[in-house]
Amino acid sequence: MAEPFKNTPPAAEAKGEMTAANIAAALAGESQASQKYLAFADVADAEGYPNVARLFRAVAYAESTHARNHLSVLGGIGTTTENLKAAWGGETFEITEMYPAYDAVAKLQENKSAQTSIRYALTAEKDHQGIYDSTLKGVEGKSDLAADAVRVCPVCGHTVIGDAPDECPVCGTAGSYFKEF
């Protein structure tokens, strides 16, 4: 974040173990609140409450600023090289450990929607792992990514660099719905 004034943001510090655990829990709470409010904003729009939708989006942003501050105190913001390594590590954990374990339990318990939600995520995390890996190699050699657009399926999160496919290979959503970055 650009330093807009001298009083920002809370910085990394050596912490007591309890405080470190608490700030980590607060980061989890703020992050989830932000995501919930964004989902609630879509519902408010659909029900014809555009100003309530705006309130939810604004408060979601406020929660994001809290999440960022907590992450900063935890020392979780590094250089781009370090951040790409951390991102790659998170995706790798989800692919190799977390989602396969959750998928096995959801299958055992025959919770079908849960399996779909897990499969959508697991498949996209594999895209992300590969993209982070090649991006890290570029940044280690001081080169930015190529200027291509990045496109994301709004249903399942499938992520491609370049053009959207005609149809999402994971969930079947038409490519025209992909969000372009």
Next chain:
Amino acid sequence: MDEALEKRLPKPEELNPMTKESLAAAFAGESQAAEKYMVFAEQAEEEGYPHVAKLFRAISFAETRHARNHFRVMGGIGSTADNLAAAFGGESFEVDEMYPAYHEIAKLQENHQAVRSINYALKSEVDHKGMYTAAREQVLAGKDIADQPVNVCLACGHTIIGDAPDKCPYCGATAELYRTF
């Protein structure tokens, strides 16, 4: 939401307790990944990697899709009146229980940056609680809230309905550092 998208989303279902736990943990993980990647995008901009920044923003959006899907399967998305009640409940817990406890421990452990990050969040959550209460009263009467901008301080998350103040009352940021919704 568009019907073509809606029909492909995983639906709410009766979940077994273990699968419910899995999805709740996955929701927490995806939410935090989405927040981290937005912060990493700002860092990449600062280091002169605009396309890496764009990649982080795109993948952050993909994670928000996973978070939304998991939350939906867990039955977390209700009507706007219900969502406002849930949002109020979450803010109340943070205001009455979580942040005061974390604050005491961080003070005891003399972790000054953690105290700041907690104070910024706690103060804004009090604002949010009040806004959600007022909005819920309107929605229960079938009315939207007034059509006014909502301004959020990008440093501390201070949230205000109407114009931004000259100076943030919580952290001292100037009015141009507010984001308007």
